[in-house]
Amino acid sequence: MASVTLSNIKKSYGSLGVIHGVSLSIEDGEFIALVGPSGCGKSTLLRMIAGLEEITDGDVSIGGKVVNELTPRERNIAMVFQSYALYPHMTVAENMGFNLRLSGEPKPVIAQRVAEAARMLDLTDLLDRKPAQLSGGQRQRVAMGRAIVRNPAVFLFDEPLSNLDAKLRVQMRSEIKTLHQKVKTTSIYVTHDQIEAMTLADRVVVLNQGRVEQQGTPIELYRKPANLFVAAFIGSPAMNILDGTVEADGGEPAARLGDGTAVRISTDRKVKPGQRIKIGLRPEHLNPGAGGAALAGQTLLVEPTGAQTHVVFDLAGQAVTAVVDGEYPARYGARFQASIAAEQVHVFDRESGIAL
Structure with a gap:
């Protein structure tokens, strides 16, 4: 060796x-x-x-x-x-x-x-x-x-x-x-x-x-x-990447998406109000029916895989994938709603792509 x-x-x-x-x-x-x-x-x-x-x-x-x-x-x-x-x-x-x-x-x-x-x-x-x-x-x-x-x-x-x-x-x-x-x-x-x-x-x-x-x-x-x-590149299905702008939401930082949805981000992220960022949401971290700010949109695709169900829904004009454990009664065209914990939201500078 x-x-x-x-x-x-x-x-x-x-x-x-x-x-x-x-x-x-x-x-x-x-x-x-x-x-x-x-x-x-x-x-x-x-x-x-x-x-x-x-x-x-x-x-x-x-x-x-x-x-x-x-x-x-x-x-x-x-x-x-x-x-x-x-x-x-x-x-x-x-x-x-x-x-x-x-x-x-x-x-x-x-x-x-x-x-x-x-x-x-x-x-x-x-x-x-x-x-x-x-x-x-x-x-x-x-x-x-x-x-x-x-x-x-x-x-x-x-x-x-x-x-x-x-x-x-x-x-x-x-x-x-x-x-x-x-x-x-x-x-x-x-x-x-x-x-x-x-x-x-x-x-x-x-x-x-x-x-x-x-x-x-x-x-x-x-x-x-x-x-x-x-x-x-790392993760399957791939991380969802969305454009947002930093603002204070109730005194805590949030990313405001194109449709007006506010996604809370962790307070330890190095961001400032007005900053243009990209946020990353891993599909397995999107929880339907859980607490926190809701991310909602029309269901575009449902893919049952047995142990999990992949649900693709429209969020701020972009197709976003969520991975749900077990069977999930989602159907095409219905409203899908999920949430994600602030500490699980990845934040990147929109110009350089570097993690913040």
Whole structure:
């Protein structure tokens, strides 16, 4: 195992800059997720750590050693890709042990490591099968096993679950987390799926256009997003964002929306009367029939999901989503009314997008 440090990493293709001075410190044994929309630079950053992309400027250190000039093999990393990249003519055991065989490891050592990884990933009964005889989830486990047997200092995952269906993604997500808890190897995981990032990682790094917007534990990013980008990206369904103007409502600060609705905001927010702001309301914090100032409008859509009901209603001319536990008797066109506690209202500067 080893720590990983990125020091002011930059990447340019000619005059086009794609990574703009990213610095990160990843502790030995930590699981980090790099998350962001397509084109934000997360896979490029991972490939630079792996040695598959040349670094324009800055340093990558693994275990305290700068590795900029080292080949991927010399960096002692193992990478799991979106594509399984298994050899179709080889058995599961042969696929898992192939890199060790290339490295000249003795056959007994290869057999032992393959057997250990197979037990860890529940592949023991599949070692004699070919990839064509496996399901998608089993193939991905074989790809992970191929990485495990190398006993690397760092695991790099590049959207490894994107090719799986929804049920298998959930299953494999659990298996990856269980695997990390067993082997405790430093892991860097790239995904565009914020649910994957939040459920898997010790720490989440949100990237946007080649820059780090915010990093922290999943709960820190959820509760205290640093800006509008992070607020809108973290959370499912996404946070509702509305324009408002600060005013005093009974001596307490409030955001006055376009339809005249006043939404109380916490007194510890750094706002002043007349200030133009944006407020963020998480759908799960909107409570129908609860106390507090009412947010009301015509119901536009009702989506029962079983354990919850998603209700979309019109508020100040904008579609706002509320998540209600269990079944809820909302219907299209009816009036929907909810409230939210002042301390759960997120406040952002309208111009800069910075949290206030």
